[in-house]
Amino acid sequence: MPANAPGGSDPARFHAQIIKSGATGSGARFHYNQLIADYSRSPATTSDALRLFHRLPVSPNAASWTSAISALSGDPSTAVALFLSMLRRPSPPTQSTISALLKIISLSPMYLPIGLQIHSLSLKLSLSSFPFSGSALIGFYSRNGRPSDALKAFDEISNQDEVCFAAVIVGLAQHHRAANALSLFREMRIAGIPSTMYSISGAVRAAAESAALEQTRIIHAHAVAAGLGPNSVVGTSLVDAYGKGGLLPDAHQAFNELRDAGRANLVTWNALLSAYAQQGDARSADKMFEEMIDRKLAPDEYTFLALLAAHGNAGLVDDTEKWLNAMRADYGVEPGLEHYSCLLGAMTRAGRVEDAERFALAMPFEPDAAVWRTLLSGCMVHGNAEIGRSAAGRLLEIDPQDDSAYVMLANIYSSVGRKEDTAKLWMVMRDQGVMKEGGRSWIEVMGRVHVFVAGDRLHERSSEIYAKVRELKMQAWKMGYVENGGEGVWEHSERLAVAMGLVSQGAAVLEGKVLRVIKNLRICWDCHEFFKCLSRMVGRDIVVRDVNRYHRFQEGDCSCKNCW
Numbered sequence: 001m002p003a004n005a006p007g008g009s010d011p012a013r014f015h016a017q018i019i020k021s022g023a024t025g026s027g028a029r030f031h032y033n034q035l036i037a038d039y040s041r042s043p044a045t046t047s048d049a050l051r052l053f054h055r056l057p058v059s060p061n062a063a064s065w066t067s068a069i070s071a072l073s074g075d076p077s078t079a080v081a082l083f084l085s086m087l088r089r090p091s092p093p094t095q096s097t098i099s100a101l102l103k104i105i106s107l108s109p110m111y112l113p114i115g116l117q118i119h120s121l122s123l124k125l126s127l128s129s130f131p132f133s134g135s136a137l138i139g140f141y142s143r144n145g146r147p148s149d150a151l152k153a154f155d156e157i158s159n160q161d162e163v164c165f166a167a168v169i170v171g172l173a174q175h176h177r178a179a180n181a182l183s184l185f186r187e188m189r190i191a192g193i194p195s196t197m198y199s200i201s202g203a204v205r206a207a208a209e210s211a212a213l214e215q216t217r218i219i220h221a222h223a224v225a226a227g228l229g230p231n232s233v234v235g236t237s238l239v240d241a242y243g244k245g246g247l248l249p250d251a252h253q254a255f256n257e258l259r260d261a262g263r264a265n266l267v268t269w270n271a272l273l274s275a276y277a278q279q280g281d282a283r284s285a286d287k288m289f290e291e292m293i294d295r296k297l298a299p300d301e302y303t304f305l306a307l308l309a310a311h312g313n314a315g316l317v318d319d320t321e322k323w324l325n326a327m328r329a330d331y332g333v334e335p336g337l338e339h340y341s342c343l344l345g346a347m348t349r350a351g352r353v354e355d356a357e358r359f360a361l362a363m364p365f366e367p368d369a370a371v372w373r374t375l376l377s378g379c380m381v382h383g384n385a386e387i388g389r390s391a392a393g394r395l396l397e398i399d400p401q402d403d404s405a406y407v408m409l410a411n412i413y414s415s416v417g418r419k420e421d422t423a424k425l426w427m428v429m430r431d432q433g434v435m436k437e438g439g440r441s442w443i444e445v446m447g448r449v450h451v452f453v454a455g456d457r458l459h460e461r462s463s464e465i466y467a468k469v470r471e472l473k474m475q476a477w478k479m480g481y482v483e484n485g486g487e488g489v490w491e492h493s494e495r496l497a498v499a500m501g502l503v504s505q506g507a508a509v510l511e512g513k514v515l516r517v518i519k520n521l522r523i524c525w526d527c528h529e530f531f532k533c534l535s536r537m538v539g540r541d542i543v544v545r546d547v548n549r550y551h552r553f554q555e556g557d558c559s560c561k562n563c564w
Contacts, residue, residue, distance in 0.1 A: 011035055011038035011039050011045065011048075012045075012048070015035055015052070018031055018032065018035065028057070028058055029056075029058045029059075029060075029061060029063075029064065030063075032052065032056055032057075032058065032064070033061075033063045033064050033067050034067075035052060036049045036052055036053055036064065036067040036068055036071065037049075037067045037070070037071075039052060039071070040067065040070060040071030040073075043074070046071050046072075046074075049067070049068065049071040050068060050071055050072075053067070053068040053071075060089075060091065061091050062086075062091040062092065062093065062094045062096075062097060063094075063096070064091075065082070065083075065086040065089075065091060065093070065097060066093075066094065066096045066097040066100055068082060069082050069083055069086075069097060069100050069101055069104070070100045070104075072104065073103075073104055074107075075104075076104050076105045076107055076108060076111055079101060079104045079105070080101070080105065080111070080114055083097070083101050092125065093121075093125070093127070094127075095127055095130050095132040095133040096132070098118060098121075098122055098127055098133040098136060098137075099132055099133055099135075099136035101118060102115060102118060102136040102137065102139070102140040103136065103139070103140075105118075105140070106139065106140050106143040106144065109144055109145075112144050115140050115141075115144070119137055119153070122137065123156075128153065128156045128157070129156055129157055129158045130157070130158070131157055131159060131160065131161045131163060131164050132163075134153060134154070134156060134157035134160075134164055135157075135163050135164050135167045137150075137153040137156075138150045138153045138154055138164065138167040138168050138171055139167050139171070141153060141171070142167070142168075142170070142171025142172075142174060142175070145175060147171055147172050147174075147175040147177050147180075150167075150168055150171045150172070151168060151172065151180065153168075154167075154168040154184075160193070161193065162188075162193050162194050162195070162196050162199065163196070165184060165185075165188040165193060165199050166196045166198035166199035166202065167198075168184060169181045169184050169185055169188075169198075169199050169202035169203060169206070170198055170199070170201070170202035170205075171202075172184070172202070172206070173202040173203070173205040173206040173209070174202075174205070176209065177206075178206035178207070178209045178210040179206075179210065181202055181203060181205075181206035182203060182206050182207060182210070182212070182215065185199060185202070185203040185206075185219075189222075194226070195222065195223070195226050195228070196228075197228050197231045197233040197234050198233065200219060200222070200223045200226070200228055200234050200237070201233050201234050201236075201237035203219050204216060204219050204220070204234070204237040204238055204240075204241045205237055205240070205241065207219060207241060208240065208241035208244045208245060209244075210442065210449050211245070211442045211443070211444050211449060211516065211517075211518040211545075212444050212447075212449050213245050213247070213444055213516065214444060214446075214447045215444075215447065216238070216241045216242070216245065220238055220254075223238075229257070230257055230258065230261045230263060231263070232258060232263040232264070232265055232268065235254055235255075235257060235258040235263065235264075235268065236258070236265075236267050236268045236271050238251075238254040239251050239254045239255045239258075239268060239271040239272050239275070240271040240274070240275075242254060242275070243271060243272065243274060243275025243276075243278065244275070244278070244545070245516065245545075246278075246279070246516065246543045246545065246550055246552065248275055248276070248279065248281075251271075251272060251275045252272065255268060255271075255272045266297055266298075266299075266300060266303070269288065269292050269297060269303070270300075270302045270303050270306055272288060273285055273288055273289065273303060273306035273307060273310070274302075274306045274309075276288065276306070276310050277305075277306040277307070277309035277310040277313060278309075278313070278545075278549060278550050279310075279313075279550050279552075279559065280310060280313035280314040280315075280549065280550075280559065280560065281310060281314075282310045282311045282313075282314045282316055282319065284310075285306065285307055285310035285311070286307075286310075289303070289307055298331075299331055299333065300333060301333055301334075301335075301336065301339070303333075304323065304327045304331075304333055304335070304339060305338055305339060305342070307323055308320055308323055308324060308339055308342035308343070309342050309345075311323060311342070311346060312342035312343065312345040312346040312349070313345070313346075313349070313549055313560075314346075314349075315346055315349035315350045315561065316346060317343070317346045317347055317350050317352065320342055320343045320346040321343055321346075324339060324340070324342070324343050327339065336365070337363070337365040337367075337368060337371070340359075340363045340364075340365060341370060341371055341374060343359065344356050344359055344360055344363075344371060344374055344375065345374050345378075347359060347378075348374060348375060348377065348378025348379075348381070348382075349378065349381075349561075351378075351382050353375065353378050353379055353382055353384045353387050354387065356374075356375050356378060357375060357387050357390070357391070360372070360375060367394070368398065369395055369398045369399050369402065372391045372392075372394045372395040372398070372405075373391075373395055373402075373404060373405075373408075375387070375391040376388055376391040376392055376395060376404075376405065376408045376409065377408060377522065377548070379391060379408075379412055380408045380409075380411050380412050380415070380525075381525075381562070383412065383415050383416055384412070385412050385413060385416050385418065388408070388409055388412040389409060389412075392405040392406070392408070392409040400432065400434075401432075401433075401434055402434075403429070403434050403435065403436045403437055404437075404522075406425055406426075406428070406429040406434060406436075407436060409425060410422050410425045410426060410429075411524075411525070413425065415525075437520075437521065438453055438454070439453065439454050439492065439493045439494075439519065439520065439521045440452065440453050440493055440519070440520045440521075441493035441494045441496070441497040441517050441518065441519045441520075442497065442517065442518045442519075443497040443498070443500055443501050443515070443516065443517050443518075444516065445500060445501060445504040446504065450497065450500050452493040452494075452496040452497050452500070453493050454488075454491055454492050454493050454496075455488075455491040456491075456493065456496055459496075459500070461500065461503065464503045465496055465499045465500050465503060466499075468499040468502055468503045469490055469491075469495060469496070469499050472495075472499065472502075472534065472537070473490060475537050476530065476533050476534070476537065479533060479536070479537065481529075481530065481533045483526065483530070484525075484526055489524065489526045489527065489530075492524065492526075492527050493519065494517055494519050494523060494527050494531075494544060495527060495530070497517045498515055498517060498531070498534070498542060501515040501517075502515070502538065513539070513540040513541055514540065514541045514542070514543055515540055515541070515542045515543070516543045516545075517542070517543070517544045517545070518544075518545045518546075519544060519545070519546045519547070520547060521546065521547055522546050522547055522548050523544055523546040523551060528551065528558065528562075531544065531551070531553045531558070532553050532556050532557060532558055533556065534553070535553040535554055535555060535556060535557075536555060536556045541553065541554045
């Protein structure tokens with residue numbers, strides 16, 4: 001046999017050595033399998049890997065088939081065909097075979113039925129209970145948007161290790177199953193299974209989505225204790241989580257730790273830029289972008305999306321347009337529809353709804369539902385009923401069941417005194433069978449996340465919460481606040497969530513003077529105006545993260561400048 005092992009820089013040279021040696025048997029099969037793997041590492045020699053497999057001078061075993069299937073990473077249909085050929089041979093598939101094929105067919109959702117059949121085969125061969133193939137099944141279902149099936153695949157594994165836990169935690173977090181992800185992370189820690197950078201980053205993502213800032217900090221502390229604090233994957237997830245929570249100083253500190261350790265990559269920079277974008281902090285975003293360029297990091301489409309969003313959320317039309325033009329001209333990054341949408345958003349926030357409508361119709365892309373929804377939202381803020389009606393019509397052409405089109409247009413009609421049109425619109429919405437999405441708001445108090453819906457009376461402290469709402473209403477009236485939305489707005493979910501924060505002792509200790517609420521919909525105008533008044537009444541900052549952006553209510557003003 002040749003003295004050198006496969007895996008060198010020139011697999012063809014080693015191939016020649018094997019042939020000259022005339023070796024046969026299991027030793028030769030091992031080297032040939034390694035050689036197939038070596039050839040498959042480069043797209044230029046993938047065909048050589050397959051040619052070698054089909055002309056092996058020894059009978060192929062499971063490892064040979066697995067190496068050949070792995071070589072077809074960019075060709076799922078051929079990989080599946082080769083796997084079927086394997087099933088007709090004496091060598092049954094192994095964990096490695098199942099894992100390799102599942103990874104390949106995850107490239108497209110069209111192979112989901114085949115993945116289900118592979119899972120069935122894995123059950124028959126008792127392979128799905130092993131951690132390696134079980135983790136591959138979790139990843140396959142997660143990539144195909146089936147978190148419940150991923151969780152079932154996890155439950156089938158007999159001895160779940162840190163890789164299994166990481167796969168399912170990340171998959172659940174990616175598909176908005178935050179409670180499940182955090183529960184499994186806790187289960188993993190109780191079982192004494194070591195954390196990995198992936199399980200921690202998945203748990204951080206889940207905590208950020210559920211507005212559990214205390215949980216984020218606890219996981220952060222655990223990451224440091226586990227020696228994963230300066231890890232780029234963990235650190236970037238922390239930058240993102242603190243940014244989504246509106247804690248820019250914490251996000252910047254997590255970023256600085258990575259940057260100072262030389263581990264801040266482009267994704268890390270983009271995460272911090274996105275944090276500034278959500279706040280509409282264009283000045284800080286510009287500063288970070290300049291520093292990024294000075295460090296010779298090439299910006300990508302996500303960098304510019306954050307930069308454009310920062311200026312767009314601030315209503316800086318000229319600056320947003322400047323950066324949109326600079327993308328292609330100065331940095332060679334082609335703008336997409338989402339980048340053009342940032343400029344349209346800037347126009348609507350600046351009150352230029354007519355210009356925004358013309359821009360939407362002149363864009364080099366077909367406007368999607370998000371474009372018309374943005375324009376409609378701007379019309380609602382600025383009371384433009386005619387353009388609002390046109391935008392709502394175009395939005396309903398794309399999605400006839402979009403409840404936001406009816407709700408925002410009804411609010412526009414109501415604000416300009418067109419009560420009959422408002423009533424007719426509600427009737428049309430009812431006749432079309434369109435159901436208004438229910439508003440939900442979250443607030444974290446003493447490590448527990450409390451969820452409210454409008455008119456919620458199921459909470460264990462409901463009597464205290466409504467007593468606080470009544471108290472706040474009387475105080476607001478004494479300060480001259482006038483409610484325009486009717487008595488029902490006092491039971492909106494965001495008001496109940498804030499009342500919960502105010503009646504709970506200890507919340508101020510954890511977050512200083514800040515009350516933090518997350519809402520799944522756009523905060524209504526009436527609640528927006530009330531929270532400005534409330535921030536003066538209670539002497540505390542109130543941060544609301546709605547579906548559009550952040551609102552920081554401070555001393556009677558909001559950071560959005562009444563444009564969102």
